[in-house]
Amino acid sequence: MRTPxxxxxxxxxxxSGQADASNVVxxxxxxxxxxxxxxxxxxxxxxxxxxxxFTFLGPNGAGKTTTVEILEGHRKRTAGEVRVLGEDPEHADxxxxxxxxxxxxxxxxxxxxxxxxCLELYAGYYPAPRSVPExxxxxxxxxxxxxxxxxxxxxxxxxxxxxxxxxxDPELVFLDEPTTGFDPSARRSAWxxxxxxxxxxxxxxLTTHYMDEAEALADRxxxxxxxxxxxxxxxxxxGGRDHAPYQITFSLPAGVASGQLPHxxxxxxxxxxxxxxMIESEQVMAxxxxxxxxxxxxxxxxxxxLVRRPALEDVYLELTEPPK
Amino acid sequence: MTSTRxxxxxxxxxxxxxxQLRYDLLLILRDPQSRFFTIAxxxxxxxxxxxxxxxxxxxxxxxxxxxxxxxxxxxxxxxxIATSFVNLVITITAQRESGVLKRRRSTPVxxxxxxxxxxxxxxxxxxxxxxxxxxxxxxxYGVHIPGSTMPAFVLSVIIxxxxxxxxxxxxxxxxxxxxxxQPIIQAITLPLYFISGIFIPTSQLSSTxxxxxxxxxxxxxxNALFKAFDPATTGSGIAGKDLLIVVLWGVAGxxxxxxxxxxxxxxx
Numbered sequence: 001m002r003t004p005x006x007x008x009x010x011x012x013x014x015x016s017g018q019a020d021a022s023n024v025v026x027x028x029x030x031x032x033x034x035x036x037x038x039x040x041x042x043x044x045x046x047x048x049x050x051x052x053x054f055t056f057l058g059p060n061g062a063g064k065t066t067t068v069e070i071l072e073g074h075r076k077r078t079a080g081e082v083r084v085l086g087e088d089p090e091h092a093d094x095x096x097x098x099x100x101x102x103x104x105x106x107x108x109x110x111x112x113x114x115x116x117x118c119l120e121l122y123a124g125y126y127p128a129p130r131s132v133p134e135x136x137x138x139x140x141x142x143x144x145x146x147x148x149x150x151x152x153x154x155x156x157x158x159x160x161x162x163x164x165x166x167x168x169d170p171e172l173v174f175l176d177e178p179t180t181g182f183d184p185s186a187r188r189s190a191w192x193x194x195x196x197x198x199x200x201x202x203x204x205x206l207t208t209h210y211m212d213e214a215e216a217l218a219d220r221x222x223x224x225x226x227x228x229x230x231x232x233x234x235x236x237x238x239g240g241r242d243h244a245p246y247q248i249t250f251s252l253p254a255g256v257a258s259g260q261l262p263h264x265x266x267x268x269x270x271x272x273x274x275x276x277x278m279i280e281s282e283q284v285m286a287x288x289x290x291x292x293x294x295x296x297x298x299x300x301x302x303x304x305x306l307v308r309r310p311a312l313e314d315v316y317l318e319l320t321e322p323p324k
Numbered sequence: 325m326t327s328t329r330x331x332x333x334x335x336x337x338x339x340x341x342x343x344q345l346r347y348d349l350l351l352i353l354r355d356p357q358s359r360f361f362t363i364a365x366x367x368x369x370x371x372x373x374x375x376x377x378x379x380x381x382x383x384x385x386x387x388x389x390x391x392x393x394x395x396x397x398x399x400x401x402x403x404x405i406a407t408s409f410v411n412l413v414i415t416i417t418a419q420r421e422s423g424v425l426k427r428r429r430s431t432p433v434x435x436x437x438x439x440x441x442x443x444x445x446x447x448x449x450x451x452x453x454x455x456x457x458x459x460x461x462x463x464x465y466g467v468h469i470p471g472s473t474m475p476a477f478v479l480s481v482i483i484x485x486x487x488x489x490x491x492x493x494x495x496x497x498x499x500x501x502x503x504x505x506q507p508i509i510q511a512i513t514l515p516l517y518f519i520s521g522i523f524i525p526t527s528q529l530s531s532t533x534x535x536x537x538x539x540x541x542x543x544x545x546x547n548a549l550f551k552a553f554d555p556a557t558t559g560s561g562i563a564g565k566d567l568l569i570v571v572l573w574g575v576a577g578x579x580x581x582x583x584x585x586x587x588x589x590x591x592x
Contacts, residue, residue, distance in 0.1 A: 072430060074588065094432035102430035106589075107423025112354035113347065124343040125433040148354075161427075168431065 023050040024083075025172055025203045026071060031080035033066050040066045042227040044080070050171075053194070053204040055218035059320050063227040064207055065105065065176070071205070072102050072174055085172060098126050101165030105176040105207075109160045111150025115141055118149055118160060119167055126168035139163045139193060155186035162193065172203045179213060191216050211313040225320045239315040245280040248287060251304040252277060262294050276304065337437060344433070344441035345448075352411065352445060362411040363453060366403040370395065370457055373523065374465050382525050387556050393468065396461035397549040398522045400481070403453040404545065408446045408485040410509050412492035416442065417505040420496070425587045435587075439493070446492075447485040454481050470553055473561030477552035483567055484545040487574025491541075493581035501591040516542040521550075541573040 026048035033041040041063040048054040058064040069075035070082060073089035073096075082088060087096050110118055116132060123129035136145050139159040144152060149160055158178060165173055175194065179187045187210075194217055197204055208214055214221055215235045223231040223238070231239045252258065252275040258268040261277070265287060268277045281287035284307055295302045352358045378392035419425050428438055461467035470477050495512075499505050517523060519533045520543035526534055537543040544566035552561040 074426065074430070094434065097430065097432040100430070102427065104423050104427055104430070107427050110347075110351060110424060112351050117347070117350070121344075121347045122431060124340065125428075125431040127432070164427065 024048070025050050025085060026054075026205065027081070027083045028067075028071070029081040031067065031070065031082060032078045033063070033070065033075075034078045040227055041070075041077075044224065044227070044229055046222060046229070048203060048205060050203050051198070051201055052219040053198055053206055053217050055214045055221045056205065056207045056224065057214060057221060057316060057320075058224035062224045062320070064224055067224065068174060068176055068205070068207060072100070073097070095127075098128075098168050099171050101168060101170035101173040103158075103161050103165045103173070103175045103178055105180075107161060109149040109157055109164070112148060114146050114148050115152070115160055115163075116145045119163055122164045123167050128169060129167050130169045132167070135163050135167050138166065138196070140189065155182050155190070158182070158190070159193075162190075166197075170202070172205065173197060175204060175206045177207055177209060179208070179210065187213070211311070211316055215312050223316065223319050231319050235312055238312065239319050241309055241312070241315045244310050244315075245282050246284050246307055247278055247280055247310060248284070248291070249276065249278040249304070249306045250291075250302045251275050252302070253300050256300060262290065264290050265294075337434065340433065340437050341441050341444070344437060345444050348441050348445035349448065352415070352449060355415070358411050358415065362406045362449070366399055366406055366453060366457065367460065369402060369523075370399040370460060371464075373399070374461070378465050383527060384525060384550070384554070385556075389554065389556070390467075392461065392465040393553070393555070394525065394550070396457060396465075396467050397553040398546060400454045400457050400549050400553075401484070401520075401542065401546040402517060402522050403457055404450045404481060404484045405488055405513060405542065407450040407453055408443075408488035409492045409495070410513060411449075412442065412446050412489055413496050413499070413509050414502075414505045416493070416496050417499050418502040420587065421502045421589045421591060423589060426589065429587045443486065443489040446489050447482065450485040451478075451481060468555045470555075470557075470561065473552045473557055476561035476563075477549065479562065480545070480548040480552055480567060483570055483574075484548070487541065487545075487570045487577070490574040490581060491577035493585050494577040497581060497584035497586065513542075516540055519543075521546050541570045544569040 024047055026046060028044055028046040031041055031044040031046075032039065044063070044067060046067075056064060056068070066075065070077045071084055071089060073084075073092045076090055082090070084092075085096060085099055087093075089096070110121075113121065115136060119132045119135060123132055133142070133145070136142055139162055141156060141159055141163070144156060149157060152160065158181075162175070162178065165175075178194070179190045182190060191213065194204065194206070204217075206214075206217060218235050220234060221232070221238050222229055233239065233241070236242055249271065254275065256275065258270050258275075258277045261268050261279075265279050266281065268279045270277050279287065279291075288307075291302065294300075352362070373395045374392045378390065378395070380391045381388050382391055382394055383389075384394060416425070425438075429435065458467075458469060462469050495509070496505070499508055516537070519529060519537040520526070520540070521537075522542070526537065526543065529537075544563075547566040548563040548570065551557055551563040551566075554561075
């Protein structure tokens with residue numbers, strides 16, 4: 001798995017080598033969708049390149065699910081150009097469906113079938129399916145393959161979902177909030193599995209509510225708000241994150257107020273009642289030196305010291321904040 | 325692109341129906357609710373009614389018959405509706421609301437294959453259930469099995485199963501969530517059973533009730549099955565007018581289903 005921040009695949013995805021037309025898996029231009037006069041999607045443009053994990057973020061009701069359903073061929077659009085694997089999903093044929101894998105946001109698997117039976121049923125739908133035991137192995141359910149799906153845990157059922165999306169050996173996989181409701185360790189192993197799909201050369205269209213998930217997996221992120229794209233970038237650059245001032249947070253000793261800090265450090269913001277403060281700085285070393293000189297002089301101990309760019313979550317919340 | 329285009333032809337589509345059918349039957353047989361309400365309950369009704377009143381007689385169409393002979397085709401009607409309508413509405417509503425149908429439609433399997441397979445599964449189950457009811461009637465209660473009218477009996481079962489399957493797809497399109505499927509369907513079918521001669525001969529009903537029953541398909545399927553089953557029937561035993569009404573209901577169901585049926589969850 002890639003470490004957050006470092007983005008070798010991102011540069012490759014955006015580099016001239018990958019951006020030519022033959023590597024465009026999804027191309028959307030001027031997409032609009034209205035329901036009874038309400039415009040849920042208002043002019044969305046997107047491009048997704050072969051082999052990348054494209055992450056689509058946005059609050060509930062922003063038009064995210066509508067857009068995904070149009071791309072999957074489950075919904076008709078009002079206007080705009082959509083090409084997925086070179087075809088219009090609205091008129092997609094069986095051949096197209098065999099090249100696209102879909103993990104829906106909320107779907108249960110057939111509770112009365114075992115994991116193996118369920119995969120055999122779906123394998124029968126495809127012209128050239130992958131081997132059933134191989135796919136079960138890929139999602140880590142080999143030991144549970146003879147168990148009925150209804151008896152699996154939520155996380156395991158979601159793995160069956162993913163397995164069903166992969167059984168037809170698709171080129172493009174839609175993953176709509178694949179880890180919602182997972183415990184932390186199940187999410188961690190789901191991420192490893194999704195990262196494994198990238199290694200197989202699949203193109204992944206991921207939607208999620210978890211910023212750590214986007215940070216761990218995404219090559220590229222696009223944020224939708226009120227039906228329109230408001231930001232695009234890598235996890236490291238989204239919303240100008242790479243240019244934003246560093247945030248230095250630390251805890252002051254008991255009885256010391258943030259007002260006592262030297263003025264040269266700039267304005268300090270108290271984060272809570274426990275003496276935790278944050279200062280913003282463009283020049284971390286200079287600020288740190290001033291801070292430590294002051295602390296040594298005053299014989300204070302500074303604890304919980306943390307230096308970082310704004311978290312992806314902070315950037316996302318700022319981008320999607322409702323207008324005041 | 326490395327993958328080669330594989331065009332599934334019509335021959336492999338037939339194989340696809342067979343493939344899907346195997347799993348559809350498995351899903352019905354493994355579901356405890358289907359096992360009880362669809363398979364066990366009609367047999368329990370048969371045993372209860374025939375044991376209670378089987379040796380009494382009643383008058384139907386102007387001649388006297390034993391109640392056991394009357395109940396066997398009646399319970400067959402109930403069995404056909406249980407498999408082709410009640411069970412189908414409940415299972416496809418549940419599959420639609422849990423996203424199973426939508427996921428299947430995300431794969432290359434054609435919609436008609438899924439519909440044909442599920443209807444075939446119901447029809448096969450209906451035929452087997454009817455056969456079991458008739459055999460139990462013969463062995464336990466000495467009920468006569470039709471000879472020359474057997475083709476008419478089988479034909480009526482198949483037409484009834486097909487028509488009620490179409491009505492099931494239409495009915496499911498009006499039900500928004502899976503929890504309400506069972507009560508709604510029972511509320512529709514139970515009163516119809518009572519006024520359509522399934523439990524009580526229609527000769528004992530008021531003309532108003534009988535007039536209401538005549539509008540709906542249950543009494544007509546029951547009439548068709550009874551005519552083919554009645555030892556006093558002469559000729560082919562095909563109740564043309566009754567079967568026509570059942571077919572018309574089926575066609576109406578099909579049209580509504582084609583217009584309204586959705587593969588995506590409706591609640592939420």
